[in-house]
Amino acid sequence: MATAEAVAGAIEEAPRRTRMSIWWRFRRHRLALLGFVALGILVLIAVFAPLLDRNSFDCLGGLVRDHDNGVLGLLFPEVQSRSCAAYGTDIGNTDQGPSLSNLLGTDKAGRDVWSRIVFGARISLAVGVVAAFISSAIGTIIGIISGYAGRWIDSLLMRFTELIMTLPTLFLLLIVSSLFGRSVVHLMVIIGLLGWTGKARLVRGQVLSLKAMDYVTAARALGASAKRISFVHIFPGTVPYVVVSATLTVGGAILAEAGLSFLGYGVGFEVPTWGNIMNSAQSLHILQNEPWLWLPPGIAIGMTVLSVNFVGDGLRDALDPRTKID
């Protein structure tokens, strides 16, 4: 009797212990923890951007633009505020090097680079998270349908996926972003819509192996519908893989936005995004003489994506019990 109770207790406790062990395993991955902390700091910077910017001069009335404030601004109206230093123009203070009043110098419109980087964190994070969410949702749905339905539906969806994979993503992004116009929301939707292919193939592969499991056969024998089997029984099994892949996609989306903005096809120029700040460094003169315009935002992009990738690596090791953690 005692053993039966112990077994029952263990079964009850299993989900909690799995969660514990995932966190334990994740914590053991030191770089992942470091990335996690760095991302936490970045989120704080993004949320409290209005407190961190340098409003060192009086805004000229009409020059403060009322533009996108990223998703964070949409979610939390109380943090939604415009920064004079990041958006406004200060004609008397253009192209200044780093100083006490402008920590990272100013650009050709006299905007404070530090303030623009701080506000840029909002947009980069928003683009990364929303694009990763959209692409994961599409990829998971297509992957499950394709893997579970099989036959012609599978081959049709997979040919379509290969088709999208064949096209160079940046080329498509360039064309499509000129189609939908230069706003943050459009950009994250576009990046999300073009980034699901890898996830669809990943999920499909998982579904194929899960489909052959005994518990799925049992569910089918009990008369569960295809919809129920695929979303109640199979979908949870794919979640760890989607989570890891989505984490890495956050980094990819941030890079895509930065690349597009750098080329001048991303968000409108007045919006402070890291790619936009670096845009002016396309001229060799600025590259050489005003490194504060491209070095800090470049490091910001690199460090952010690096943190995301560390977290993704850590999650992969933590969620996959096969990898050994020493």
Next chain:
Amino acid sequence: MTKYIIRRTLIAFPMLLAISIMTFAFINLAPGDPVDAMIDPEFFVGGAGDKLRARMGLDKPIHERYLLWLIEVSPFSSSCDDRDATCETLRLDRIPGTGSWPIPTDIIPTALNLKVWPPDVNFGYSYQFGVSVMSMIGNRIVPTIELTIVSLLAATVIGTALGVVQALRQYSFFDYSFSVGALFGLSIPTFFFALLALYIFVAILGWFPSYGMRDYKITEFDVTNISHLLNHAHHLTLPVAVVMLESLAGNMRYMRTAMLDVMRSDYVRTAQAKGLGSWLVFGRHAFRNALLPLVTITTLRLPGLIGGIIIIEHMFAWPGMGQLGIRAISDRDYTILMGLAMITATLVLFSNLLADVLYAFVDPRVRVEEQG
């Protein structure tokens, strides 16, 4: 195998057709058209813009324009004749009534003087420059392919070597630092690497030229001339080094994991138990098997690499297809964009096919499955 190749080649045609429909729709639904990009709308009075649109065939509905484009591209249609009514809608020789026409003089001579390659493909005429798209793209294919192949080769060779050494020295300082280095390579955007390279090696050290394929003094490039080749290699180094970094990091990470996996397998342990030298075990047994999937991975990486090349060509003024593409996007030059999309898609599809065939050659298991 032959059957397989034929089947794959046949699948490529409907895929290309689908790609062409998608790209055409994307490009043509974008706000603004070649006429807007050509001349400031404020100068147009009395419907001159619409007249120009009608002359270019831009007033036709989108499906009709797509069909015209398809007829033009189709290898079965006769090559475009000036008297042909179909060609007339696509061709823009001269615009009557508009005196000045913003043609950058640096593009026209190269486009007109160079031979068209390949000879029988025709993508219509550029809306902006009125010259054949193929003649504009033709001389830009080789620089892009050169950049692609050289960086792929460099990334594969260096990445493989580093990954193997990492696996053989697992948990060493070398392994650890290169693992972190690879993550840096994957996290830092290509254009930031390019900016750093330009800043350090061009602006500060002055070791490399910042733009172009060769010195401007070399007007006629001679392949047999050693100094010309060296000059070209000098210009090639920095773009290749920047483009390859991302693939290099990916290859390194892949190779490390694959080598570690293979080294744990039974046949490697058997080989070790037989008392074979470590060079034989790791070189012959482990390395060769770990190398196999690299073929597939490289092809999967190709579209992403092309993205990097577009940016790098733009930044280093490398006269390839990417540079032309970025320019064509702001010009809204539909025909050039379509031509570029089709050529890139064909190249990618072809290299996918090549990789599959290659894979079957290097991995006997694939062939056995085919027969069974």
